[in-house]
Amino acid sequence: MNWLKEQSLEDQEIQNNLLATCKIPKHIGIIMDGNGRWALERGLSRTEGHKQGIESVRDIVKASAQLKIGYLTLYAFSIENWNRPLTEVGILMKLLEHYLKSEIDEIDENNIRLYSIGKLSSLPKKVQRLLFEAVERTAKNTGLTLTLALSYSGRWDIVRAVQMLVHDVRRSKLAPEDITEETFSSYLQTNILPDPDLIIRTSGEMRLSNFLLWESAYSEIYISNKYWPEFRRTDLYEAIIDYSRRERRFGRTSEQVVSQSKTIEFQSEKSLNTR
C-alpha cells in the first residue's frame, strides 16, 4: 500500500501546514519507553504493551515518510535490555521477527531504506537473517532511512570504534595526530547518518539511556509524557512544532544566530529575485 494514498485529507492538511511553517528535523531519534507501564496500568500483560508499541512504530514510520523526514532512528532494544527476564526478551525477539516479516514489503514499496545499528551478532539467528535481508533489499531506496537500534548502546559503539581505530593506527593506516572528530565519527556504526537534530523520549523519563551518546552532542531533546503505545503522529507533530521554536546556537550567541539567519534569508530572496 502506498502510504501517500492512504493518508486522510485532514492529516495531509496538517502536514502541509507543518511543512510550510516549521523547520523539519533531518534526523529524529526516538527512545520508545513505557510499553510495560502502559500495559500494567490497564491490567494487561507487558506483551500487550509491546504489541501496542508496534502500532505506534507503524504510525510514526508512516508519518515520518509522508513528511519526507530524512532519517528516523528507533531505540528498540538496548544491550542492557538483555538483562530483562528471559521470557520478555524472547517475546520482544518474536515481535521483532514478526515486524520484519510482515512489514518488509510495505517498507520497500514506500521507498524506505532499512538500516540497523547495534551488536547484531547477539540477536537470534532468524532475526539476524531477516534483518540483513531487509537491509540489503532496501539499500538502494532513496526515501526515509529507518534505523533500528537493536542490542545497541552508545558506549558499546564508542568502544568498538576505539578498538578499530587503534587497530588502524597500529597498522599505520592512520596517524594519531590525524584523528579528528570527523575521523572518529566515521568509525561509529552511525557513520551513514547525520547527527540527530531531535531526540524524543516518551513516558516522561529524562535520560538518554545510552542512546546515540556521541551523536547527540547538539541534539534538541523533547520529552513526551505519553507512554510509547499511545504516542502517535499528532504527538510527533507536537514535538516537531516544539523543536521548530527552539533556537539552535551550537555554542554561538543568540545575536550571531539571528544575524546569520537574516543573511541567509537575504541571500535566498536575492537569488529568487534574480531568477
Ligand code: FPP
Ligand atoms: C520500552 O518499554 C520498550 C522497549 C524496551 C522495547 C521497544 C520495542 C517495541 C516497541 C516493539 C518492537 C520494536 C520494533 C521496532 C518492531 P518498557 O518495556 O521499557 O516499558 P516500561 O519502562 O514501562 O517497563
